Structure formats: structure tokens, C-alpha cells
Amino acid sequence: MSEDERHRSGADAEGLDDETDRSEIRSRYYGLLQELRVVVTGVQVLLAFLLTVPFAQGFARLDQTQRAWFGGALVSATLSVIAFVTPTAMHRYGKRTARGDRLAFSIVATRIGLFFLGLAVLLSFAVVVDFLYTGSTPVVLTVGVAAALLLAWLVVPLLTFRTDR
Secondary structure (H helix, E strand, O other): OHHHHHHOOOOOOOHOOOOHHHHHHHHOOOOHHHHHHHHHHHHHHHHHHHHHHHHHHHHHHOHHHHHHHHHHHHHHHHHHHHHHHHHHHHHHHOOOOHHHHHHHHHHHHHHHHHHHHHHHHHHHHHHHHHHHHHOOHHHHHHHHHHHHHHHHHHHHHHHHHHHHH
């Protein structure tokens, strides 16, 4: 691999040229779509579960706060599915010559999907632990899960990105 090719493989999506970096863009885009194939299935299962919960007998015992958190989880999971499927729609309907723009937009959509997925997981978890436990236990557990999400999905990737440069 030449020095120029190494530089391009480390470039941001916006820094790639649709013609000269065609194979690099294609490789990144297909890699992103592969990642999303794994994630989308899990998000769809979460959404399907959330869509059925209100029909369960125990749902009536949720208080107003728990119902609001559940509603937030439901909306977040739905928005997450939409964001994660967006790159596939861009692949099928997007302008073929705007490869770099499609990749950059798809990366942003994926980040939005991760945000909403994290929010859906956190709110769903909060509803369940608040339903099961009393006192400070739900708060402690929810803060712990929020910290784990932020660490694994934001802090570590950003630190890796920094050291990668």
C-alpha cells in the first residue's frame, strides 16, 4: 500500500473523492451495512417486545412516571430502527455518483441510531428496575447502566479515535 493509499484509508468520509477513492468508499459503506445487519436485528427484537408490553397484565400496575419512561423507550427504539435502516435506504435510493455523501450521511444516521438505541435500552431498564425495586436501588442500577453505555459506546470509541490519528 502506497503512502497516498494509507493516507486515504485513514481519511474522514468527507475527505474522500467519489471518483479517485471509489473502492475505499465502497469498502467502508459495505462494512457499515454489514455492521448494521447485526445491530438491526437486536433493535427490532427490542422494539417488538416493547410493542407487546402494554398488552401484558402487569402493565396496568405501572405508575405515571414508569409509563412515561416506557413511552420514551418505545419512541426511542422506533427512532433507532428508522435511523439504522436509513443507510440501506440510501444505498437503494441514493444517487449512485454521490458515494462520499451517502457514506457520510449513513455514518451520521448510524450515530443517531446508537443514541436512540442507548436511550431505549436505558429507559426500558429504568422501568423494569423501578418496577422491581424500591428506594435508591433503581437509581443506582440505572446510573450504572448509563455509565456503562457512555463508556462503551462513546468514551472508548472517542479515545480510540484520538490515538488512531
